[in-house]
Amino acid sequence: MTKKKLRSQEWYGRTGKDGFIYRSWMKNQGFPHHLFEGEKPVIGICNTWSELTPCNAHFRDLAEALKRGIWEAGGFPLEFPVMSLGECSIKPTAMLFRNLASMDVEESIRANPMDGVVLMCGCDKTTPSLVMGAASVDIPALVVSGGPMLVGRFKGKKIGTSDVWRFAEDFKTGKLSQEDFIEAEAAMSRSVGHCAPMGTASTMAAMVESLGLALPDNATIPAADSRRKVLAHMAGMRIVEMVNEDLKMSKILTRKAFENSIMVNAALGGSTNFILHLTAIAKRIGVEIDLTDFDHFSSKIPLIANVQPSGEHWVEDLFYAGGLPAVMKEMEKHLHTDAITVNGKTIGENINKAECYDRNLIGTMEKPIKPDSGIAVLKGNLCPNGAVIKPSAASPHLLTHTGKAVVFETIDEYKAKIDDPNLDIDENSIMVMKNVGPKGYPGMPEVGNMTLPKKILDKGIKDMVRISDGRMSGTGYGTVILHVSPESAIGGPLALVKTGDLIELNVPNRTLNLLISDEEFAKRKAEFKPTQLPYERGYVNLFLDKVNQAHEGVDFDFLQGSSGSEVKRDSH
Missing domain, CATH: 3.40.50.2300 (Response regulator)
Incomplete structure (x- = not known):
């Protein structure tokens, strides 16, 4: 059986000037000639x-x-x-x-x-x-x-990145000092x-x-x-x-x-x-x-x-x-x-020979750690191309919930208003973040698991329903709906939500809907005007022009499909 010619020999196996050029400069690193002979x-x-x-x-x-x-x-x-x-x-x-x-x-x-x-x-x-x-x-x-x-160690407890969100809540409510925060930084990343x-x-x-x-x-x-x-x-x-x-x-x-x-x-x-x-x-x-x-x-x-x-x-x-x-x-x-x-x-x-050595760490199909896992994909008039939630990291009582929307048009508006004591919000509200999708931010940041308002945290509430067209860190948790598609920046239904609107979430039925009339929905859609993003050059401009939506993987359309390993024509 004839041995297949190595791809590298299209460079190193050449004779004459081309082979000389490909091999000679590599040899300045001390590589002997026999390494280039194709074996x-x-x-x-x-x-x-x-x-x-x-x-x-x-x-x-x-x-x-x-x-x-x-x-x-x-x-x-x-x-x-x-x-x-x-x-x-x-x-x-x-x-x-x-x-x-x-x-x-x-x-x-x-x-x-x-x-x-x-x-x-x-x-x-x-x-x-x-x-x-x-x-x-x-x-x-x-x-x-x-x-x-x-795993980190802090004040006698194991800690990791998931604790960052808990520390942030404790810092906001005064339970954790800045000095403790700094100590935890080194203790976590050890x-x-x-x-x-x-x-x-x-x-x-x-x-x-x-x-x-x-x-x-x-x-x-x-x-x-x-x-x-x-x-x-x-x-x-x-x-x-x-x-x-x-x-x-x-x-x-x-x-x-x-x-x-x-x-x-x-x-x-x-x-x-x-x-x-x-x-x-x-x-x-x-x-x-x-x-x-x-x-x-x-x-x-x-x-x-x-x-x-x-x-x-x-x-x-x-x-x-x-x-x-x-x-x-x-x-x-x-x-x-x-x-x-x-x-x-x-x-x-x-x-075949894999074994479990600790049933506290690894459950079974019959006796799992939790019955719900994986990714739940939601559909509805708020996300016709889909949205996602991780049920295993959510609060069970919020997986079926109807509440009034509290809308933040941008991440900057969220940061400016979230801890305002006059913000009209309670634990039954649904927090909505717009313009953090692939094109809207741009790049689709991990801001979907919005930190709750201080006045909600002060009541001992740790979770609320949150919705965005952005992402969430894999270390995050909560009843967080992400990747709403199409995104708000291009006129997806999320762009039409107003503070006070009722939103119905039903994870068991896989639905997410904005409870307004069809007439009101059509009126708002007709009035929508996309935001002109201030990018005119470079890679970000390419990204905005070519990126797909969340349900398509946020890739560039011109990169889909393998193009193979053919060697490009050289100019030596």
Whole structure:
């Protein structure tokens, strides 16, 4: 059997001037000639290391572990940087730049001599952006996540990112001083890694493992645990084998893989951001999924992992209890166990020997942590293209609720008015935030879980119904309706809501409706005038022109569909 010519040989295997140019400058790094002769697959290490992305700041060490594995398996590792998105630092929101980072990844892979690629992901948007970009090129690819940080300790209690929202409420009501806040900052973020609860970062790590794009246990090994480096070493060895087997992403990312991932996300009580990112990845690789799939495949799966924000514990604890393989083992009868994964084995083979070591952390289908989980997709005259809520993180008594709207036209208006003692609002009201969708902000920020008014918190009330066309941090919680589509900035029905209107939420029936007459609805729609956003140049202008709505994944229309790994014409 003739061995397939490596893609990298389109560069390094040339004779004459072209070959000279491609090889000579690489040799200034001390690489001997035999590395370019086509026997060793070139493995790109796509590294989102950045000191501005603290979740990924340990990736230099992790990359060295990867390289050791690649060398051991007979590969030739070459590390390259791409745009890194730090969730807690980048303005106005990291989501604005997810598509830009994906374009960086796609073109970096396509334009350079690599036969396979390892995607080093951690902070929220780095995972979907790298997977989206690699999927568009479709060469053998494997994901290594950075891992969750160790659980914090503050005043004798375990803390993590979900506690930020509780601390903020206590600070607002005077229960927590600024000095305590500063002490908690260091106590919470005490090791390398991303957020400790099942926020978006850990949800994304679980997403790639359940899709089959990462080795078993990738999702839960703590970042500071030496076994994270062992996993990276083994991933380096495996990516070389994947190149030799020609195991491309399109062979792994099948419809079955996406259905598995939706069900696993439900069992974990994962972030609502999962919907946007999984949808975008599916559209890149050419698999059709829509909002109804998220509701359908989530509905049969209860909450199995007892991890915050839907549960009580942390991702570090989940690893000690058996990790994601143990969670998947409990729901095995619902999964497509024949789906192939990056290690060449099926999902069923990977979880066959998985065990649960702590029933406080991992429930069963018969005795789950909570009966409701996953994502509920709502439809109605307020969200004709859909809206989402995470029932496992909501208050059960508010899942069926009718209340008067208190409208904030912008995030700035919300900040200015929310703690005004004269604001006409009570615990039965429904808070509505407009103009925080994909185009409205722009970038669709994580502001949907609005902090409650101080006068409501002072009464001991911790939750109210909140509605927006924005997103919510995966570490957040509450009865929060998100991703209302179409968004208000382009004239979606949310734009027509006025303070005092009645809104009816019925999660069991999957409905969200504005209770006004058809005539009034039509009148307001006719009077709507879109806001002219002040962006005239650069990437933001491209974003506003080309971005899709929430139910379509907030991707660019011209990036959907894999375009393959063809080598562009060179000019040497």
